[in-house]
Amino acid sequence: MREKPLILVTNDDGITAPGIRMLIKIMNTIGDVVVVAPDNPQSGMGHAITVNNVLHCDPTTVDDGPQLEYSCSGTPADCVKMAKNEILNKTPDLCVSGINHGANSSINVIYSGTMSAAVEAGIEGIPAIGFSLLDYEWNANFNECKEFVKKIALNVLLNGLPDGVVLNVNIPNLKKEEIKGVKVCRQANGNWKEDFDKRKSPFGKEYYWLSGEFVNKDKGQDTDIWALENGYISLVPVQFDMTAHHAIQKLNTWDL
Template structure:
Protein backbone atom coordinates (compact mmCIF):
# COMPACT_ATOMS: atom_id res chain seq x y z
CA UNK A 1 0.00 0.00 0.00
CA UNK A 2 1.08 3.58 -0.65
CA UNK A 3 2.38 5.29 2.46
CA UNK A 4 0.33 8.24 3.77
CA UNK A 5 1.75 11.67 3.04
CA UNK A 6 2.40 13.44 6.35
CA UNK A 7 3.02 17.17 6.83
CA UNK A 8 4.94 18.09 9.99
CA UNK A 9 5.30 21.57 11.47
CA UNK A 10 5.65 23.22 14.89
CA UNK A 11 6.05 26.58 16.63
CA UNK A 12 9.38 26.03 18.44
CA UNK A 13 11.34 26.10 15.19
CA UNK A 14 12.64 23.44 12.85
CA UNK A 15 15.73 22.68 14.97
CA UNK A 16 13.81 22.07 18.23
CA UNK A 17 14.24 18.60 19.79
CA UNK A 18 10.47 18.08 19.87
CA UNK A 19 9.97 18.29 16.11
CA UNK A 20 13.09 16.18 15.50
CA UNK A 21 11.56 13.42 17.65
CA UNK A 22 8.20 13.75 15.87
CA UNK A 23 9.95 13.41 12.52
CA UNK A 24 11.55 10.15 13.66
CA UNK A 25 8.18 8.77 14.74
CA UNK A 26 6.36 9.82 11.56
CA UNK A 27 9.08 8.36 9.36
CA UNK A 28 7.94 4.97 10.68
CA UNK A 29 4.39 5.66 9.48
CA UNK A 30 4.49 7.54 6.20
CA UNK A 31 6.21 9.77 3.66
CA UNK A 32 7.24 12.88 5.60
CA UNK A 33 7.47 16.49 4.52
CA UNK A 34 8.61 19.03 7.13
CA UNK A 35 7.82 22.73 6.69
CA UNK A 36 8.48 24.56 9.95
CA UNK A 37 9.49 28.03 11.18
CA UNK A 38 13.17 28.94 10.93
CA UNK A 39 12.99 30.43 14.45
CA UNK A 40 10.79 30.06 17.55
CA UNK A 41 7.19 31.24 17.04
CA UNK A 42 5.60 30.27 20.37
CA UNK A 43 2.42 32.12 21.35
CA UNK A 44 1.73 33.29 17.79
CA UNK A 45 -1.74 31.74 17.75
CA UNK A 46 -3.31 31.82 14.29
CA UNK A 47 -1.19 34.73 13.04
CA UNK A 48 -0.36 34.92 9.34
CA UNK A 49 2.14 37.06 7.45
CA UNK A 50 0.46 39.71 5.27
CA UNK A 51 2.70 42.79 5.41
CA UNK A 52 6.02 41.21 4.45
CA UNK A 53 7.36 38.47 2.21
CA UNK A 54 7.79 34.80 3.09
CA UNK A 55 10.97 32.88 2.40
CA UNK A 56 11.29 29.10 2.30
CA UNK A 57 14.64 27.30 2.18
CA UNK A 58 15.13 23.58 1.63
CA UNK A 59 17.50 22.17 4.24
CA UNK A 60 18.84 18.81 5.46
CA UNK A 61 19.36 18.65 9.23
CA UNK A 62 19.30 14.90 9.82
CA UNK A 63 19.90 11.67 8.02
CA UNK A 64 16.52 10.29 7.05
CA UNK A 65 13.99 9.99 4.26
CA UNK A 66 12.07 13.15 5.19
CA UNK A 67 12.24 16.29 3.08
CA UNK A 68 12.56 19.58 4.99
CA UNK A 69 12.04 23.29 4.48
CA UNK A 70 12.60 26.18 6.89
CA UNK A 71 10.05 28.99 6.56
CA UNK A 72 10.46 32.61 7.71
CA UNK A 73 6.79 32.84 8.70
CA UNK A 74 4.43 31.64 11.41
CA UNK A 75 3.25 28.06 12.00
CA UNK A 76 0.03 28.80 10.09
CA UNK A 77 2.09 30.28 7.23
CA UNK A 78 4.02 27.01 7.13
CA UNK A 79 0.86 24.94 6.65
CA UNK A 80 -0.55 27.30 4.02
CA UNK A 81 2.61 27.48 1.92
CA UNK A 82 3.22 23.74 2.27
CA UNK A 83 -0.18 22.89 0.84
CA UNK A 84 -0.12 25.54 -1.87
CA UNK A 85 3.51 25.50 -3.02
CA UNK A 86 5.60 22.61 -1.74
CA UNK A 87 3.73 19.33 -1.28
CA UNK A 88 3.16 17.14 -4.34
CA UNK A 89 -0.48 16.65 -3.27
CA UNK A 90 -2.79 17.34 -0.35
CA UNK A 91 -1.40 15.51 2.69
CA UNK A 92 -3.24 12.65 4.35
CA UNK A 93 -2.29 13.97 7.78
CA UNK A 94 -0.92 17.12 9.42
CA UNK A 95 0.90 16.81 12.75
CA UNK A 96 2.25 19.74 14.75
CA UNK A 97 4.78 19.58 17.61
CA UNK A 98 6.03 18.04 19.70
CA UNK A 99 5.68 21.33 21.56
CA UNK A 100 7.99 22.18 24.46
CA UNK A 101 5.32 23.04 27.05
CA UNK A 102 1.64 22.42 27.71
CA UNK A 103 -1.15 23.46 25.36
CA UNK A 104 -3.96 22.26 27.60
CA UNK A 105 -7.10 24.21 28.45
CA UNK A 106 -7.18 27.86 27.29
CA UNK A 107 -3.59 27.58 26.00
CA UNK A 108 -5.10 26.13 22.82
CA UNK A 109 -6.10 29.70 21.91
CA UNK A 110 -2.58 31.13 22.14
CA UNK A 111 -0.67 28.15 20.80
CA UNK A 112 1.12 28.29 17.47
CA UNK A 113 1.40 24.50 17.64
CA UNK A 114 -2.36 24.05 17.84
CA UNK A 115 -3.08 26.83 15.35
CA UNK A 116 -0.99 24.98 12.78
CA UNK A 117 -3.04 21.83 13.41
CA UNK A 118 -6.26 23.84 13.23
CA UNK A 119 -5.15 25.31 9.90
CA UNK A 120 -4.69 21.77 8.65
CA UNK A 121 -8.23 21.00 9.81
CA UNK A 122 -9.58 24.07 8.03
CA UNK A 123 -8.01 22.70 4.85
CA UNK A 124 -9.86 19.41 5.38
CA UNK A 125 -6.78 17.47 6.54
CA UNK A 126 -6.96 15.19 9.61
CA UNK A 127 -4.71 17.05 12.05
CA UNK A 128 -3.15 16.57 15.48
CA UNK A 129 -1.23 18.89 17.80
CA UNK A 130 1.21 17.17 20.20
CA UNK A 131 2.60 18.92 23.29
CA UNK A 132 4.77 17.80 26.21
CA UNK A 133 4.42 19.55 29.57
CA UNK A 134 8.16 20.21 29.84
CA UNK A 135 9.86 23.39 28.58
CA UNK A 136 13.36 21.96 28.94
CA UNK A 137 15.55 21.64 25.86
CA UNK A 138 16.46 18.17 27.19
CA UNK A 139 12.86 17.06 27.73
CA UNK A 140 12.17 13.32 27.50
CA UNK A 141 10.04 13.01 24.36
CA UNK A 142 10.78 9.31 23.89
CA UNK A 143 8.63 8.22 26.86
CA UNK A 144 5.43 8.88 24.90
CA UNK A 145 6.60 7.56 21.52
CA UNK A 146 4.33 4.49 21.45
CA UNK A 147 1.29 6.62 22.37
CA UNK A 148 2.05 9.23 19.71
CA UNK A 149 2.42 6.49 17.13
CA UNK A 150 -0.83 4.79 18.22
CA UNK A 151 -2.82 8.05 18.15
CA UNK A 152 -1.47 8.91 14.72
CA UNK A 153 -2.23 5.48 13.25
CA UNK A 154 -5.76 5.58 14.66
CA UNK A 155 -6.40 8.98 13.06
CA UNK A 156 -5.14 7.68 9.72
CA UNK A 157 -7.39 4.62 10.02
CA UNK A 158 -10.54 6.20 11.42
CA UNK A 159 -10.16 9.79 10.11
CA UNK A 160 -11.65 12.74 12.01
CA UNK A 161 -15.02 14.46 11.65
CA UNK A 162 -15.12 17.58 9.50
CA UNK A 163 -14.15 20.59 11.57
CA UNK A 164 -12.41 18.63 14.35
CA UNK A 165 -8.71 18.34 15.24
CA UNK A 166 -7.05 16.64 18.20
CA UNK A 167 -5.21 18.46 20.98
CA UNK A 168 -2.88 15.92 22.61
CA UNK A 169 -0.96 16.84 25.76
CA UNK A 170 1.62 14.60 27.42
CA UNK A 171 2.57 14.93 31.11
CA UNK A 172 6.17 15.34 32.22
CA UNK A 173 6.73 11.71 33.22
CA UNK A 174 8.96 8.78 32.36
CA UNK A 175 7.67 5.69 30.57
CA UNK A 176 6.91 3.84 33.83
CA UNK A 177 4.95 6.77 35.25
CA UNK A 178 2.71 7.28 32.20
CA UNK A 179 -0.63 5.60 32.93
CA UNK A 180 -2.15 5.74 29.45
CA UNK A 181 -4.61 7.98 27.62
CA UNK A 182 -7.73 9.85 28.72
CA UNK A 183 -10.27 11.36 26.32
CA UNK A 184 -11.14 14.68 27.93
CA UNK A 185 -12.89 18.00 27.72
CA UNK A 186 -10.98 21.28 27.91
CA UNK A 187 -10.62 22.43 31.51
CA UNK A 188 -11.81 25.82 32.70
CA UNK A 189 -8.38 27.20 33.54
CA UNK A 190 -6.56 30.43 32.80
CA UNK A 191 -3.49 32.55 33.37
CA UNK A 192 -3.64 35.10 36.20
CA UNK A 193 -1.46 37.57 34.38
CA UNK A 194 0.85 40.25 35.71
CA UNK A 195 3.18 42.68 34.00
CA UNK A 196 6.59 43.18 35.55
CA UNK A 197 7.34 46.88 35.03
CA UNK A 198 11.00 47.80 34.59
CA UNK A 199 13.17 50.70 33.47
CA UNK A 200 15.83 50.28 30.77
CA UNK A 201 19.30 51.96 30.88
CA UNK A 202 17.91 54.91 28.87
CA UNK A 203 15.21 55.52 31.48
CA UNK A 204 12.34 54.21 29.39
CA UNK A 205 9.68 51.87 30.76
CA UNK A 206 9.25 48.33 29.51
CA UNK A 207 7.25 45.30 30.65
CA UNK A 208 7.68 41.51 30.97
CA UNK A 209 4.49 39.45 30.84
CA UNK A 210 4.35 37.01 33.75
CA UNK A 211 1.73 35.34 35.93
CA UNK A 212 0.60 32.01 37.31
CA UNK A 213 -1.56 29.17 36.02
CA UNK A 214 -4.92 28.76 37.74
CA UNK A 215 -7.17 25.72 37.27
CA UNK A 216 -10.73 26.69 38.19
CA UNK A 217 -12.16 23.34 37.12
CA UNK A 218 -12.62 20.59 39.72
CA UNK A 219 -13.90 17.99 37.24
CA UNK A 220 -12.14 14.66 36.79
CA UNK A 221 -12.93 14.55 33.07
CA UNK A 222 -10.66 17.41 32.00
CA UNK A 223 -7.28 17.64 30.34
CA UNK A 224 -5.83 19.32 33.43
CA UNK A 225 -6.99 16.44 35.67
CA UNK A 226 -5.54 13.85 33.27
CA UNK A 227 -2.15 15.55 33.08
CA UNK A 228 -1.94 16.01 36.84
CA UNK A 229 -2.55 12.26 37.24
CA UNK A 230 0.06 11.27 34.61
CA UNK A 231 -2.37 10.50 31.78
CA UNK A 232 -1.97 11.72 28.22
CA UNK A 233 -4.98 13.91 27.44
CA UNK A 234 -6.79 14.01 24.12
CA UNK A 235 -9.31 16.80 23.56
CA UNK A 236 -11.23 16.93 20.27
CA UNK A 237 -11.20 20.62 19.30
CA UNK A 238 -13.65 22.45 17.02
CA UNK A 239 -12.60 25.59 15.19
CA UNK A 240 -16.21 26.68 14.55
CA UNK A 241 -16.53 29.09 17.50
CA UNK A 242 -20.27 29.68 17.12
CA UNK A 243 -22.05 29.70 20.51
CA UNK A 244 -24.95 27.56 19.30
CA UNK A 245 -26.62 27.54 22.72
CA UNK A 246 -27.03 31.33 22.52
CA UNK A 247 -28.40 31.63 18.97
CA UNK A 248 -32.08 31.46 19.87
CA UNK A 249 -31.73 33.85 22.81
CA UNK A 250 -29.92 36.53 20.80
CA UNK A 251 -32.63 36.30 18.11
CA UNK A 252 -35.06 37.59 20.76
CA UNK A 253 -33.15 40.86 21.21
CA UNK A 254 -34.66 44.04 19.78
CA UNK A 255 -32.00 44.66 17.13
CA UNK A 256 -34.16 46.05 14.30
CA UNK A 257 -33.92 49.86 14.64
Protein backbone atom coordinates (compact mmCIF):
# COMPACT_ATOMS: atom_id res chain seq x y z
CA MET A 1 0.00 0.00 0.00
CA ARG A 2 1.42 3.39 -1.02
CA GLU A 3 2.22 5.74 1.85
CA LYS A 4 0.33 9.02 1.88
CA PRO A 5 2.40 12.14 1.19
CA LEU A 6 3.33 14.24 4.19
CA ILE A 7 2.12 17.82 3.67
CA LEU A 8 3.18 20.84 5.72
CA VAL A 9 0.62 23.66 5.81
CA THR A 10 1.42 27.20 6.93
CA ASN A 11 0.41 30.81 6.20
CA ASP A 12 0.89 34.43 7.25
CA ASP A 13 -2.68 35.39 8.22
CA GLY A 14 -2.59 33.27 11.36
CA ILE A 15 -3.62 29.73 12.21
CA THR A 16 -7.32 30.61 12.66
CA ALA A 17 -7.71 32.43 9.32
CA PRO A 18 -10.41 31.01 7.01
CA GLY A 19 -7.91 30.69 4.16
CA ILE A 20 -5.64 28.26 5.97
CA ARG A 21 -8.62 26.34 7.35
CA MET A 22 -9.79 25.71 3.78
CA LEU A 23 -6.27 24.78 2.67
CA ILE A 24 -6.06 22.23 5.50
CA LYS A 25 -9.36 20.64 4.40
CA ILE A 26 -8.14 20.37 0.82
CA MET A 27 -4.78 18.86 1.81
CA ASN A 28 -6.51 16.34 4.09
CA THR A 29 -8.00 14.80 0.93
CA ILE A 30 -4.48 14.27 -0.45
CA GLY A 31 -2.18 13.25 2.39
CA ASP A 32 -1.17 13.40 6.04
CA VAL A 33 -1.23 17.02 7.16
CA VAL A 34 0.85 18.84 9.76
CA VAL A 35 0.07 22.50 10.35
CA VAL A 36 2.64 24.92 11.77
CA ALA A 37 1.32 28.46 11.49
CA PRO A 38 1.65 31.82 13.25
CA ASP A 39 -0.46 32.46 16.32
CA ASN A 40 -1.25 35.98 15.05
CA PRO A 41 -1.33 37.75 11.65
CA GLN A 42 2.10 38.19 10.05
CA SER A 43 1.18 39.79 6.72
CA GLY A 44 3.90 41.83 5.04
CA MET A 45 6.66 40.27 7.15
CA GLY A 46 8.57 39.08 4.11
CA HIS A 47 11.36 36.65 4.99
CA ALA A 48 11.85 37.94 8.53
CA ILE A 49 13.07 35.43 11.14
CA THR A 50 13.17 35.68 14.92
CA VAL A 51 16.72 36.09 16.24
CA ASN A 52 16.39 38.44 19.23
CA ASN A 53 13.46 36.85 21.01
CA VAL A 54 12.25 33.43 22.14
CA LEU A 55 9.98 31.27 20.01
CA HIS A 56 7.00 29.30 21.27
CA CYS A 57 5.48 26.47 19.26
CA ASP A 58 2.63 24.65 20.97
CA PRO A 59 0.24 21.87 19.94
CA THR A 60 -3.26 23.19 19.41
CA THR A 61 -6.66 22.23 18.00
CA VAL A 62 -8.59 24.74 15.93
CA ASP A 63 -10.90 22.46 13.94
CA ASP A 64 -11.79 18.80 14.05
CA GLY A 65 -9.81 16.74 11.59
CA PRO A 66 -6.97 14.28 11.26
CA GLN A 67 -4.33 17.01 10.96
CA LEU A 68 -1.76 17.75 13.65
CA GLU A 69 -1.59 21.47 14.45
CA TYR A 70 1.01 23.72 16.07
CA SER A 71 0.67 27.41 16.83
CA CYS A 72 3.95 29.33 16.55
CA SER A 73 4.78 32.76 17.97
CA GLY A 74 7.14 33.50 15.09
CA THR A 75 7.03 34.57 11.47
CA PRO A 76 5.98 32.38 8.52
CA ALA A 77 9.63 31.58 7.79
CA ASP A 78 10.09 30.66 11.47
CA CYS A 79 7.15 28.26 11.18
CA VAL A 80 8.77 26.35 8.34
CA LYS A 81 12.12 26.22 10.14
CA MET A 82 10.43 24.92 13.30
CA ALA A 83 8.47 22.32 11.37
CA LYS A 84 11.50 21.02 9.49
CA ASN A 85 13.97 21.00 12.37
CA GLU A 86 11.91 20.37 15.52
CA ILE A 87 8.45 18.95 14.81
CA LEU A 88 8.61 16.61 11.83
CA ASN A 89 10.63 13.43 11.80
CA LYS A 90 11.13 13.51 8.04
CA THR A 91 11.18 16.01 5.20
CA PRO A 92 7.66 16.77 3.95
CA ASP A 93 6.72 15.82 0.41
CA LEU A 94 5.06 19.21 -0.04
CA CYS A 95 4.67 22.56 1.72
CA VAL A 96 1.65 24.71 0.94
CA SER A 97 1.28 28.25 2.26
CA GLY A 98 -1.98 30.23 2.36
CA ILE A 99 -4.60 30.51 1.17
CA ASN A 100 -3.70 34.16 1.59
CA HIS A 101 -6.41 36.79 2.00
CA GLY A 102 -5.32 39.14 -0.82
CA ALA A 103 -2.99 39.26 -3.80
CA ASN A 104 0.68 38.32 -3.88
CA SER A 105 1.23 38.99 -7.57
CA SER A 106 4.00 41.06 -9.16
CA ILE A 107 6.34 42.82 -6.70
CA ASN A 108 4.16 41.77 -3.75
CA VAL A 109 6.06 38.48 -3.75
CA ILE A 110 8.96 40.36 -2.12
CA TYR A 111 6.90 41.52 0.87
CA SER A 112 4.69 38.49 1.26
CA GLY A 113 4.88 36.33 4.36
CA THR A 114 2.86 33.71 2.50
CA MET A 115 5.47 33.42 -0.23
CA SER A 116 8.40 33.71 2.18
CA ALA A 117 7.16 30.57 3.93
CA ALA A 118 7.08 28.80 0.57
CA VAL A 119 10.55 30.11 -0.29
CA GLU A 120 11.90 28.95 3.07
CA ALA A 121 10.51 25.49 2.36
CA GLY A 122 12.21 25.55 -1.04
CA ILE A 123 15.52 26.45 0.59
CA GLU A 124 15.04 23.42 2.84
CA GLY A 125 14.56 21.21 -0.22
CA ILE A 126 10.77 20.89 0.09
CA PRO A 127 8.58 21.38 -3.01
CA ALA A 128 6.44 24.39 -2.12
CA ILE A 129 3.49 26.48 -3.31
CA GLY A 130 2.11 29.78 -2.07
CA PHE A 131 -1.61 30.26 -2.74
CA SER A 132 -3.39 33.64 -2.65
CA LEU A 133 -6.97 34.71 -3.38
CA LEU A 134 -7.62 38.24 -4.60
CA ASP A 135 -10.04 39.02 -1.77
CA TYR A 136 -8.84 40.79 1.37
CA GLU A 137 -12.04 40.13 3.32
CA TRP A 138 -11.74 37.88 6.36
CA ASN A 139 -14.86 36.01 5.25
CA ALA A 140 -13.70 35.56 1.65
CA ASN A 141 -15.27 32.66 -0.24
CA PHE A 142 -12.54 30.06 -0.74
CA ASN A 143 -14.93 27.36 -1.97
CA GLU A 144 -14.74 28.61 -5.55
CA CYS A 145 -11.02 27.86 -5.88
CA LYS A 146 -10.58 24.63 -3.94
CA GLU A 147 -10.61 22.33 -6.99
CA PHE A 148 -7.85 24.39 -8.64
CA VAL A 149 -5.76 24.39 -5.45
CA LYS A 150 -6.02 20.61 -5.20
CA LYS A 151 -5.15 20.08 -8.86
CA ILE A 152 -2.02 22.26 -8.66
CA ALA A 153 -0.87 20.54 -5.45
CA LEU A 154 -1.36 17.09 -7.00
CA ASN A 155 0.64 18.13 -10.06
CA VAL A 156 3.56 19.22 -7.88
CA LEU A 157 3.45 15.94 -5.96
CA LEU A 158 3.37 13.99 -9.22
CA ASN A 159 5.89 15.97 -11.27
CA GLY A 160 8.09 17.69 -8.68
CA LEU A 161 9.61 21.13 -9.21
CA PRO A 162 12.92 22.24 -10.71
CA ASP A 163 15.72 22.73 -8.18
CA GLY A 164 15.59 26.14 -6.55
CA VAL A 165 12.03 26.90 -7.70
CA VAL A 166 8.76 27.36 -5.80
CA LEU A 167 5.35 28.36 -7.16
CA ASN A 168 3.47 31.60 -6.61
CA VAL A 169 -0.22 30.98 -7.38
CA ASN A 170 -2.74 33.84 -7.39
CA ILE A 171 -6.45 33.23 -7.88
CA PRO A 172 -8.93 35.84 -9.16
CA ASN A 173 -11.97 36.55 -6.99
CA LEU A 174 -14.42 34.86 -9.35
CA LYS A 175 -16.92 32.03 -9.28
CA LYS A 176 -15.49 28.64 -10.28
CA GLU A 177 -17.26 28.62 -13.64
CA GLU A 178 -15.90 32.11 -14.43
CA ILE A 179 -12.26 31.10 -13.96
CA LYS A 180 -10.84 30.39 -17.43
CA GLY A 181 -8.03 28.13 -16.23
CA VAL A 182 -4.44 28.29 -15.02
CA LYS A 183 -1.84 30.31 -16.92
CA VAL A 184 1.90 29.91 -16.36
CA CYS A 185 3.25 33.47 -16.25
CA ARG A 186 6.14 35.71 -15.44
CA GLN A 187 6.03 38.29 -12.66
CA ALA A 188 4.75 41.63 -13.92
CA ASN A 189 7.04 44.64 -13.73
CA GLY A 190 5.26 46.85 -11.21
CA ASN A 191 5.80 48.58 -7.91
CA TRP A 192 4.02 50.47 -5.16
CA LYS A 193 3.88 54.24 -5.17
CA GLU A 194 3.92 54.74 -1.42
CA ASP A 195 2.27 57.46 0.59
CA PHE A 196 2.59 58.02 4.33
CA ASP A 197 -0.47 59.44 6.05
CA LYS A 198 0.99 61.60 8.83
CA ARG A 199 -1.20 62.02 11.92
CA LYS A 200 -0.99 63.05 15.57
CA SER A 201 -2.03 61.05 18.58
CA PRO A 202 -4.23 62.62 21.31
CA PHE A 203 -0.95 63.23 23.19
CA GLY A 204 0.54 65.19 20.28
CA LYS A 205 2.96 62.48 19.12
CA GLU A 206 3.31 62.11 15.36
CA TYR A 207 2.68 58.73 13.73
CA TYR A 208 2.23 57.38 10.22
CA TRP A 209 -0.02 55.01 8.27
CA LEU A 210 1.54 53.49 5.16
CA SER A 211 -0.70 53.54 2.12
CA GLY A 212 -0.09 53.59 -1.59
CA GLU A 213 -1.14 52.67 -5.09
CA PHE A 214 0.14 49.78 -7.18
CA VAL A 215 1.56 50.88 -10.52
CA ASN A 216 1.74 48.25 -13.26
CA LYS A 217 4.44 49.30 -15.73
CA ASP A 218 4.15 46.09 -17.73
CA LYS A 219 1.78 45.80 -20.70
CA GLY A 220 2.78 42.24 -21.59
CA GLN A 221 0.13 39.56 -21.95
CA ASP A 222 2.36 36.91 -20.38
CA THR A 223 2.33 38.38 -16.85
CA ASP A 224 0.53 37.44 -13.66
CA ILE A 225 -1.31 40.77 -13.58
CA TRP A 226 -2.62 40.28 -17.13
CA ALA A 227 -3.75 36.74 -16.31
CA LEU A 228 -5.61 37.80 -13.19
CA GLU A 229 -7.27 40.76 -14.91
CA ASN A 230 -8.45 38.42 -17.65
CA GLY A 231 -9.98 35.70 -15.51
CA TYR A 232 -7.08 33.26 -15.20
CA ILE A 233 -5.27 31.83 -12.20
CA SER A 234 -1.64 32.96 -12.45
CA LEU A 235 1.15 30.49 -11.73
CA VAL A 236 4.63 32.02 -11.53
CA PRO A 237 7.75 29.91 -10.92
CA VAL A 238 9.87 31.81 -8.38
CA GLN A 239 13.57 31.25 -7.78
CA PHE A 240 15.35 32.15 -4.57
CA ASP A 241 18.82 32.45 -6.14
CA MET A 242 18.74 36.25 -6.45
CA THR A 243 21.98 36.48 -8.45
CA ALA A 244 21.59 38.77 -11.48
CA HIS A 245 23.49 36.39 -13.75
CA HIS A 246 23.09 38.67 -16.78
CA ALA A 247 25.06 41.41 -15.00
CA ILE A 248 28.16 39.37 -14.16
CA GLN A 249 29.89 39.83 -17.53
CA LYS A 250 29.36 43.61 -17.41
CA LEU A 251 30.65 43.92 -13.84
CA ASN A 252 33.76 41.97 -14.76
CA THR A 253 34.73 44.83 -17.11
CA TRP A 254 35.03 47.25 -14.17
CA ASP A 255 38.45 48.24 -12.83
CA LEU A 256 38.12 46.57 -9.47
